[in-house]
Amino acid sequence: MNSFAGDIYLLLVLVFTFRPTETVDHDQCGCMAMSPPPSSANLSVSQPITTTTANVNGRAELHCDVSMKSIYTYKHIVYITDNPIVYWYKHCPNSFTGKAVFSGKSASEEYINRANQTVHEIQEHSTLRRRRFTLEIFQLNVHDSGDYFCVIMIRARYGPYGDCGGGTRLEVVDVSSMPTPTSSKPSSSESLGKCFLHLFISFIIMLLGCGALLGFIIWMLVKLRRNGRTQKAESETGGFSME
Template sequence: MNSFAGDIYLLLVLVFTFRPTETLDDDQCGCMQRPPPSSANLSMSQPITTTTANVNGQAEFHCDVSMKSIYTYKHKVYITDNPIVSWYKHCPNSFTGKAVFFGKSAPEEYINRANQTVHEIQEHSKLRRRRFTLGIFQLNVNDSGDYFCVIMIRTSQGSYGDCGGGTRLEVVDVSSMPTPTSSKPSSSESLRKCFLHLFISFIIMLLGCGALLGFIIWMLVKLRRNGRTQKTESETGRFSME
């Protein structure tokens, strides 16, 4: 029964606070939640980071919320209900932002693609700390953008809330990225390099043959000179003996 009454209350809040999007300015892309009294000790933190995921992959966003279950305000005691955490894309409100997950359900676009889990981190001295995790599956490039965590708390004094700083998601389509190709030389370039190598080898071979031929000629000339010298010496010795 309490759950049904809470859902009716939440629906009435949405109906009576709705304003047409056309009347909003760009500067209204901000948190529109009513801040709670300091005695409620409400605090929330959302990592202001950028995460990258592939198409058809998945991404997770975290939001930590801590608050008192009982607090006093102006000498009165108030009991807080369980916080309602919603997630919006682009802006942290339902007017200029796009709802991704609201309370316990997702809009039609994210049905079977988004869910939210809650993990109790700490609970003592009437202070509860919880981690809300939004998971989005089967990602596509249109899912890229900033995702904001928005919390709303209902009390007998009224509704309060706060907004996270936003986490950016970049979805990359690996299949559309150009694949690196190895630079293979063309057939004409390979043929040109082959002729160049053959020409250089031919020149080296000619130089080698020329050097060998020069060495042979030098040896023949030297041998011929040595032969003439020996012949001259022998003739000179014979004449001297006579």
């Protein structure tokens, strides 16, 4: 029961103490942790992808990279911070339009059975660990478009602290409503130019054909005339020999 009350307290503190301080694509939307982490924790949060696009009924992946020390000391007390709490918000935390998407380990009512979070170790060196928290949203609709922020909350003995990423803009596209590309029809001037070109080519071909036919006729006439002269000369020569 005490653990449950503590979770409720942390969630309320997180929601009412975050305020917009940075922008994503020039929109007045962002967030900042209520209490900065101690320098010994080396906490760093980033969202490597600023914009992503997906289709309706498809799926989208939103990444949040967290780098932090798993063990640090504060006022000579050793704290272990291996299990950060991750919250995902659509739009801005602590804003009238902001919506909780994923809190801790469960999705909000709007995203039940449509959202899942996975964690992967990216790098582990000594006490410094880097993890990637990936929020997957399934069966997307156009209303899922918006800016998504991951918020990291760390429980500590002296109070919670955290940080958040710069946001990822998700654009959901309905390809079924997009106009299908059509082949562009040539303009009237282009059609007229092509028509003249075809006529010119046909005229040239016709001239070449007529020229070839005329040349053949002239060649035949010349040949016939030569044959006629030859036959006449042979007939005259043959008549003279008989006399």
